Amino acid sequence: MVIPSTKAAGGKVVVMPPGYVERCVLLSKVAGAILIFTCPLWLGMLFFTSPQEYSYASSLLLVPMLALVTAVIALHLTQGDPYLRGIMMVGLVLHIAASSIFIWVSFVVYNGVVDAFHYWSIGRLRASQFAILGWSAFPAPYWGTNLIYNLSGVATLLLGDALPALFVVFSLLSLAGSYLFYRAFRFAFPSGDRWLFGLLALLMPSVLFWSSFVGKDALMQLFIAASSLGFARVAQRHDLKGFLLCAVGLSGAWIIRPHIAAMLAIAMTFPYAANKSNRVKRSVLVKAVRIVLIPALVIGTYTLIHKSIRETGSLLDSRSGHSPGAVEQVDMVSKNSQIGGSSFSAGASLLVRVAESPFLLFRPFPWEMTNSLAIVSVIESAAWIFLSWTRRRELWLTLKRWREPYIGFLFMYSVIFLITFGASIGNFGILLRERIMLTPLALMILSITPRSSVARVTRKTRKNHWLGHSRHGLPVERIPA
Numbered sequence: 001m002v003i004p005s006t007k008a009a010g011g012k013v014v015v016m017p018p019g020y021v022e023r024c025v026l027l028s029k030v031a032g033a034i035l036i037f038t039c040p041l042w043l044g045m046l047f048f049t050s051p052q053e054y055s056y057a058s059s060l061l062l063v064p065m066l067a068l069v070t071a072v073i074a075l076h077l078t079q080g081d082p083y084l085r086g087i088m089m090v091g092l093v094l095h096i097a098a099s100s101i102f103i104w105v106s107f108v109v110y111n112g113v114v115d116a117f118h119y120w121s122i123g124r125l126r127a128s129q130f131a132i133l134g135w136s137a138f139p140a141p142y143w144g145t146n147l148i149y150n151l152s153g154v155a156t157l158l159l160g161d162a163l164p165a166l167f168v169v170f171s172l173l174s175l176a177g178s179y180l181f182y183r184a185f186r187f188a189f190p191s192g193d194r195w196l197f198g199l200l201a202l203l204m205p206s207v208l209f210w211s212s213f214v215g216k217d218a219l220m221q222l223f224i225a226a227s228s229l230g231f232a233r234v235a236q237r238h239d240l241k242g243f244l245l246c247a248v249g250l251s252g253a254w255i256i257r258p259h260i261a262a263m264l265a266i267a268m269t270f271p272y273a274a275n276k277s278n279r280v281k282r283s284v285l286v287k288a289v290r291i292v293l294i295p296a297l298v299i300g301t302y303t304l305i306h307k308s309i310r311e312t313g314s315l316l317d318s319r320s321g322h323s324p325g326a327v328e329q330v331d332m333v334s335k336n337s338q339i340g341g342s343s344f345s346a347g348a349s350l351l352v353r354v355a356e357s358p359f360l361l362f363r364p365f366p367w368e369m370t371n372s373l374a375i376v377s378v379i380e381s382a383a384w385i386f387l388s389w390t391r392r393r394e395l396w397l398t399l400k401r402w403r404e405p406y407i408g409f410l411f412m413y414s415v416i417f418l419i420t421f422g423a424s425i426g427n428f429g430i431l432l433r434e435r436i437m438l439t440p441l442a443l444m445i446l447s448i449t450p451r452s453s454v455a456r457v458t459r460k461t462r463k464n465h466w467l468g469h470s471r472h473g474l475p476v477e478r479i480p481a
Helices: 020-048 056-077 082-109 115-128 130-137 144-159 163-188 194-203 205-210 216-237 240-256 258-274 284-315 326-337 350-362 372-390 392-399 405-424 428-435 439-447 459-467
Strands: 005-007 013-015
Touching: 020 056, 020 082, 020 163, 020 194, 056 082, 056 163, 082 115, 082 163, 082 194, 082 205, 115 130, 115 144, 115 163, 130 144, 144 163, 144 216, 144 240, 163 194, 163 205, 163 216, 163 439, 194 205, 194 439, 205 372, 205 428, 205 439, 216 240, 216 258, 216 405, 216 439, 240 258, 258 405, 350 372, 350 405, 350 428, 372 392, 372 428, 392 439, 405 428, 405 439
Parallel strands: none
Antiparallel strands: 005 013
């Protein structure tokens, strides 16, 4: 049997453990089989859950057409990567199924009181006024929440009054983002564990669910992915296409959620201040730039965190009769988010919340589950813990490479994101929704170093490895990070 392998950037071949790739393929096939077996259930949820009247005929026609067009595009883009082609096909169906589950949960459990249906209703109203007002039916400003209203209205003009089709369109935008994340990972880390990353980036339940509806989340997935791919190209080649992708991604993120765009920009700047290559050391100009960059990064990060918390406060509609200070405002936003049965860290101080922020990827813990709907989130959090523990050696090897541009970008973005949202969010519902903007990049960190890079470092050989000789007294080559 041929053992799957991938070629590293330096020309070395990384051999994956026997059966590893087969297990990843098997998991994607199992997911596909479950989807086929349950399709009557989730298709019924997609088309016949809504109590409101809309054009069922157009939905029954448009959704298959959208799926077919997306499948053709995906098949064309994945011609040279059979593994990606397989998980893209499964991911396509999963994204549609996720939209159906979201529609059912929103109507049946929450009685339709969710932001997604509000966006759809406003867009539907503006589309109905188009015949009278023309393009004035879609007023400024063209950013933030009003942008989603206008996009929903324009989509309604093009697709008709078809709620399922509109939800599927936004879900497929998230699928496009997952594809770009995969391309970014392959470009930045040719020797990385693309099998693990591809499987999780395209099939992660939280990303599927929280980007499967009309709203900002699906668009943010697409724009963050474009920024990530653009920076991967810039870090490797400094080519024009990379700069353009970065510009498009950051601009798109800026008009939807400016604080996230600022996080990305700071994280992309950080590697240039921390780079320690010999070529850079000899450049007096770069040293001068660092003198300016490092204080600017510190000040910019503080300002960003403060502004992000204000943005979260605006999202939670927190008002006060005075202008609070920074710490007071953080506490106020966190307290206002601690509502309902999904609240956590109630009464915790700012320092405690910041100290707990690295664990946001692993929450909710099993003992923090308050209802049956949270069971999927708890299972996913347990999977995060298991994966991080089993790959702890790979994580350590990756951490030691933090000065490499793209790894530095991933770590800096993760740190800023976790501190910002750890300080200002005290509700699992909000956390799970906001966290998908970090999930694909955190998965990259877990997948950078393949298992084969440390599989041969046994307890018996580790001593000889550090001594620089084999058990026969001959020099050995260090296992690459």
